[in-house]
Amino acid sequence: MSAPLIGYTELALAAVLVLASAILSLLLNLGYARALLVAGARTVIQLLLVGLVLKTVFALSSPWLIGAVMLAMLVAASYEIRARQQRRYAGLWSFGIGAATTMLATLFVTAFALITLRPDPWFSPQVVIPLAGIVLGSVMNGVSISLNAFNTGIVRERAAIEARLALGASRYTALKPMQRSALRSGMIPIINQMSAAGIITLPGMMTGQILAGMAPFEAAKYQILVLFLLAGAAGLGALVATYVAVWRTTDERDRLRLDRLVQPP
Amino acid sequence: MVKYVAGQVARHTPMLETRSLHRLAVGPIDMTLDPGCCMSIVGKSGSGKSILLRMIADLDPHEGGAALDGIACSSMPAPAWRRQVTYVAAESGWWDDRVAAHFPARADLSASFASVGIPAEAVSWPVSQLSTGERQRLALLRALAPANRVLLLDEPTSGLDVASTAMVETLLRERLAQGGAIVLVTHDPAQAARMASRHFELRDGRLEARTP
Numbered sequence: 001m002s003a004p005l006i007g008y009t010e011l012a013l014a015a016v017l018v019l020a021s022a023i024l025s026l027l028l029n030l031g032y033a034r035a036l037l038v039a040g041a042r043t044v045i046q047l048l049l050v051g052l053v054l055k056t057v058f059a060l061s062s063p064w065l066i067g068a069v070m071l072a073m074l075v076a077a078s079y080e081i082r083a084r085q086q087r088r089y090a091g092l093w094s095f096g097i098g099a100a101t102t103m104l105a106t107l108f109v110t111a112f113a114l115i116t117l118r119p120d121p122w123f124s125p126q127v128v129i130p131l132a133g134i135v136l137g138s139v140m141n142g143v144s145i146s147l148n149a150f151n152t153g154i155v156r157e158r159a160a161i162e163a164r165l166a167l168g169a170s171r172y173t174a175l176k177p178m179q180r181s182a183l184r185s186g187m188i189p190i191i192n193q194m195s196a197a198g199i200i201t202l203p204g205m206m207t208g209q210i211l212a213g214m215a216p217f218e219a220a221k222y223q224i225l226v227l228f229l230l231a232g233a234a235g236l237g238a239l240v241a242t243y244v245a246v247w248r249t250t251d252e253r254d255r256l257r258l259d260r261l262v263q264p265p
Numbered sequence: 266m267v268k269y270v271a272g273q274v275a276r277h278t279p280m281l282e283t284r285s286l287h288r289l290a291v292g293p294i295d296m297t298l299d300p301g302c303c304m305s306i307v308g309k310s311g312s313g314k315s316i317l318l319r320m321i322a323d324l325d326p327h328e329g330g331a332a333l334d335g336i337a338c339s340s341m342p343a344p345a346w347r348r349q350v351t352y353v354a355a356e357s358g359w360w361d362d363r364v365a366a367h368f369p370a371r372a373d374l375s376a377s378f379a380s381v382g383i384p385a386e387a388v389s390w391p392v393s394q395l396s397t398g399e400r401q402r403l404a405l406l407r408a409l410a411p412a413n414r415v416l417l418l419d420e421p422t423s424g425l426d427v428a429s430t431a432m433v434e435t436l437l438r439e440r441l442a443q444g445g446a447i448v449l450v451t452h453d454p455a456q457a458a459r460m461a462s463r464h465f466e467l468r469d470g471r472l473e474a475r476t477p
Contacts, residue, residue, distance in 0.1 A: 159358030166322055167408060168348030177360060254343040255324055 015040070054129060063123040070132050077102050077140045084144040087151040087261045089248060094262075097244055098143055105139045105237035106132060113229050134205070134226060135233045138190060142234030143241045146186025150245045151261060153178040161256055171250035179242045186238035190231045197227060278335040280446050281350065281415050283321060285329035291316045291470045293329060298415065303437070303447040305457035307475070308467035314450045315355070317467060318417040321448065322352035333414060348412040355419040357404030359392045367392075367407050377406050381432050397424045402433060409436075415446045422456065434460060 018040045025033035057065055081098030088094040110132045119127040154161060157178060164174040197203050198220070202210075206223040210216055251257050279297035286294040291313035298304055308314050320327045323343050331338045331350070338346045361367060365388045368374055375385035381402040387395070395403065401424050408416060416437075422430040437447060437460065451457050457464055458477040466475045 157358075157360070159354070159356060160360040161358070162324065163354065163358030163404070164360050165344075166324060166347055166352040166354065167410070168344045168351070168412070170342075170344050174360075251326070253323055253326075254347075255326065257326075 011044075015044075054125075057129065058125050061121075061123075061125055066123055066125050066128055069129060073133060073136055074099065074103050074106065077106075077136050080140055081144040081147065085148050085151060087148075087155055087263075090260055090262050093248060093260070097241065097248065098147065101143050101237050101241040101244060102136065102139050104240060105143075105233050106136045108236065109135050109139075109229055109233040112232075113225075116225075131229075135229055138230035138234045139237035141189050142186045142238035145189070146182040146238040147241050147245060149185040150178055150182035150242055151249075153182060154249055154256070155258060155261070158256065158258065165254055165256060169254075171254040171256075172246060174254075174256075175246045175250065179246055182242050182245075183238055186242075187235060190227075190234045194227050194231060197223065203227070281321075281331065281333055281448075282335075283329065283331045286317070286320045286327060286331065287329050288316055288320050288325055288327035289313070291320070291467070292327075294320075294472055296465075296472060298446045298448065300444040300446055301441050302463065303441055303449055303461040304463040304465060305449045305451060305461035306465050306467055306472070307451060307454060307457060310452075312467045313470060314467050315419055317472075318352050318419055318448065318450060321415075321417055322347055322350055324352060348410065349414040350417065351408045351410075351413050351415070352417040353405055353408045353419060353421060355423060357400045359400070362391050362393070364388050364390050364392055364395070364403065367403070369410075374406075377409070378403075380436050381406060382429055398426070398429060401425065402429065405433065405436075409440065413445065415448065416440065417448045417450075419450050420452065421449070423452070430456070 018036065022033040022036050022040075025031065025036065053069070057069055078095055078099035081102065082088065082095050085094065089097060110128070113131050113135070114122055114128065117127060154175065161174050161178070165171070193203070203223050203226075205226055206216075206219045209219040209222065214222075249257055249260060280300045280302075281296075281298040283294055283296050286292050294317060296304070306314055306317070316325070319325050320329075321331055323331070323338055323346055333346070333349055338350075359367065368388070374388050378385050378387060383399055383402060387399065387403075392400070401421065405418070405421055418437075421437075422433050425433065434456070437449075441447060447460070449457065449460055451460075454477060464475040464477050465472045467473075
C-alpha cells in the first residue's frame, strides 16, 4: 500500500475550505479573515520552500548546513514568540528572552532524542531536522503562551502583587501565583495533545506515517516517543522562560518593575 | 517610650529617618519620625504623596536612603524592611479569592475584625463579597503584623463613613500608644488635626511644615 500522491488540484480544493471560512468571517464581521488568509498564504509559501530547501540539505548531508538550517529555524521561532506578546520587554529583551529559552530547550531535547535514537550518522538530516522542527514548535507554543500569560497577568494583577511585596513577601513569593498560572496555560496545548492522542485525534505525525505506509503499531510507538519529547521540551522552555520573566520584571530590591515592559501599541 | 522633643534630635537616633529621597518630581525629602508619633501629609492630587510613601517603603527605584533605628534600608533585604516599614495603598490589592488567605493561618481574627466593625465570619467570605470600605479596613488590619514598626498610610479612610473612620482612628491611636509610628497621607485636614502631632504639605516635590 502506498500513499496517494497529492497534486495541485487537490491542494486547490483544500484551499476552498480556508477561503470559505474567511468569507464567513467577513460576512459575519468576526474579524479573523485577514489573519486567516495571511496564515494560509504563509503555509503554502513556507512549506513549499522548506520542501525545496530540505531536498538540497538531504542531498548534501553536511553538518554545517544542518546547523545553519536549525539556526534559521530558531531565529524564526524567536520572532514568532516576540510577535505573540501583548506586553513586550523593552529593548533587546523582547527578542532575547524567547530566543535564549527556546534555544536552550530545543538543543537539550534534540540532543536527548539523538542520544536515544542513535541515527547513523548522528547528524543525519532526515532525523535531526524534522525532530528539531517538531520540538521547536512545541517549545515555541509553551514559551510564547506562558510568557504572554505571565506578562499580561502581572500588569492586570499589579495591585495584588504590590500589596504582597509591601507586606514583606519576596519577589518569588509574590509572583508565584502568576508564574503557576502562566505555566499551566503554557502546558495546556501539549497536555491536551497527549490526553486526546488516539481517542479524539490521531496525531499529525502518526497520521502521516500511516498514510505513507508504516505499520500502525510502529507509528504509534514513534508518536509516543515524539509526544514525550514535545512535553519535555515545552515544559523545560516554559519553566525557564517564566523564571527569567520573574527575574526580569522585578529587581534585586524585590520591586515590581513594570517599567521594563513596553505599552502595547 | 521616647517622645520627640525639639533640640534632642542630635542626641538620639530617630525611629525612621530619610535622607534626600528623590524620584521623578518628588524630593529631595529629609524627614524623621519618632516612636509613638504620627505625621500627616496633605497635598493636591498628583503632588506625589503616593510616590513619597512608596519611596519610603522602597517599592520604586529612587535616590537617597532611609533608615530604621539607624539601620539603613539598603543594608537589609527589602522584604525585611517592608515588614517593618509597611505601605498600605489607597486601593488595596488581593492575591487570593478568600479573605482568610491574606491573614496568618490559625490567627484569631475576631477581635481585630470587630475593632474595625467587620463581622468575624467575614474571614470565610470571598474577597469579591467585600465592599470597598471593608476591603480598605481589612487591608489595614493585614498590615498590622507584629513585626510592623512604621505604617505608611495612603488615604486609609477615604471610602469610610464617620463611624468606621472613628474606629480606624482609634485602632491607629492604639498602635501609636504601643510605640508604632505612622506617616498619614490624607486629604482631610480635620483627620490630620485629630491624628497627627506634626503636619506637612507636599508642594512642588518638597515637604513643607504646615500649621493645622
